[in-house]
Amino acid sequence: MKGLIVIVISTTMITCTKKNEEEQQNISKKEIIDKQFLTEKKQSKLTPDTVLEILKARNKEFSNDNLTIRNTSKRIRKSSLGQFPGAVILSCLDSRVPVEDIFHSGIGDLFVARVAGNISNEDILGSLEFACKVSGAKVILVLGHEHCGAIKSAIDNVELGNITALLSKIKPAIEKTNDFKGEKSSVNPGYLEAVTKANVLHTISNIRNNSPLLKEMESKGKIKIVGAEYHMETGNVEFLSD
Template sequence: MRFFCFVIFVVSLVGLGACKQKSALKEHEFNTGNDTVMIDTEDILKTDILTKEQQDKLKPTDVLSRLKKGNQDFTEDNLTIRNTTERVRKASLGQYPKAVILSCLDSRVPVEDIFHSGIGNLFVVRVAGNIINDDILGSMEYACKVSGAKLVLVLGHEYCGAIKSSIDGVELGNITKLLNKIKPAVGVARMTFQGEAVSSNPKFVEAVCENNVKLGIAEIRRKSPILKEMEAKKEILIVGAVYDMKTGKVEMFEDAQ
């Protein structure tokens, strides 16, 4: 009898805890700058991926602002609960992402995470050294001209192994051709850098990384008349950025021309 009562007591405690947990999840606190508002978490769980109508209404500057806000949420660990299963089902019916991001292959740069973005919101192209080639340009053109993305972002990062290897002149199989695409950035950085222009110098690696991003943007404009025209018509933005691995922050180069 005592054992039976003990079991009932434990079950009651578990039930109470579950109720409290559900209550705690019911509301989520968001800081909007001037005010703190309470938003029903169940509404967050039901957040949809973009429809074509919603995508059409977005301006490129809106998307850029959203990426900045998403990165701020990431660095401040202010993450949203999402119903991933539901988003997967809805995304199967079509996709209308906000942006296309060219990132390095590096596993320490989880693109969707650092912009606090969910399924169906971003096209992500990944290749070592975030270099530009015809296939990547074709992917970007598809993302913007066909699928309606409003922004092209070239994203480099600190401590990039491809950048270091290019500085060192590494030659190995097909990697050699890839690294050759980074060498122009190495050359530009060496013309202006004050200090040791070697891969063991983090400052020089950072300088090459920034130049690689900016030269990548210039190459997109030069080799893709489609994207250049869309940018001229203000249908899209083409911007660059560098991800800081120590802080998680993304520094934008919006004026890269």
Template structure:
């Protein structure tokens, strides 16, 4: 059996350099993520030489993008986009909601560290979405789920109020509107990021991860 470092499908050990990232536009990076997701859905992931990449990344990092993802353990962000250590910033919070700390993290990733794309990544069968629909109230979870409630209101306008708690179509609508809501809150809550987007320095997009197929459906043109 070949060692990882000599395997023909091993992802190169070198991490992104500042010069390599500088050559890529925000749109280039979006296309890289789409291409990487295609690899993921077709089971074409390469082996990662993480031992060497950890050493290479120790002195600095130049990630391409920052992904605001849900806490869910079934959403392996780097794998979904076929990227390695040092390629992506990943912010995780249940329901991929936005608060001041998330906004500060996104600003750091883009304005300070140079990431050129923000992706809000929702997903099917999200426990936070399901809990918000069921109106669960428990400790600090209550205030978190309250941030998802406006998406439920938006979904009711489309679906109607006669939904069942187990209605997957309604749940999917809430998931989509929750992503859209997070995108709106990023633009409204961060003048820094809004201006960077206006100047073409970054792209801010949304997507939904399909838990069965592994495909990410981007929502950039959906609203």
């Protein structure tokens, strides 16, 4: 009986191995994430507009349910001595917002800064400056998202520890939606989305006002600072105009 069990397990393992090999053979090279942002030479040739188009195209791939297939081992080796991402994404802390996947990207493609409510402060600004001025990123993308807990908490005037100070940075976005027609509460999806978008634009304004370095780079066309909202139910990133 024991021998029979061993034979069954071995057969199963062989079947699984063959299946995995077949699946790997069925993956075309086009499906594996390339190294678009991985080398200094390629990064230097990219313009902010080109990077934006790449991000939009890759998000379309993600929202169309294409797998994010990465050659992780190869990327780790190639990126170990340097990094040359094309963009820096300032995202919310939310665990439902997998930034690299949303933009169908892998190791070495993107800088990602995460903080609840995708707000900006001195540390975030310093990180964005490093990404663009020192490491050559061409785009700063402030990424808000649907159903944001930080936005809901700011609307509800939550006060709790250091969360209180963080939420105070979202309050100006609430003030900017005073003309909203409808119920101004966190249970109203329309109002929540209005504040979410206003908060993204408010963060962009803070970046420009509080980082002369980044503002100058943008004015010279070296970078673009843009905003977007991630729609969880579809996977689509909606780019905003400010």
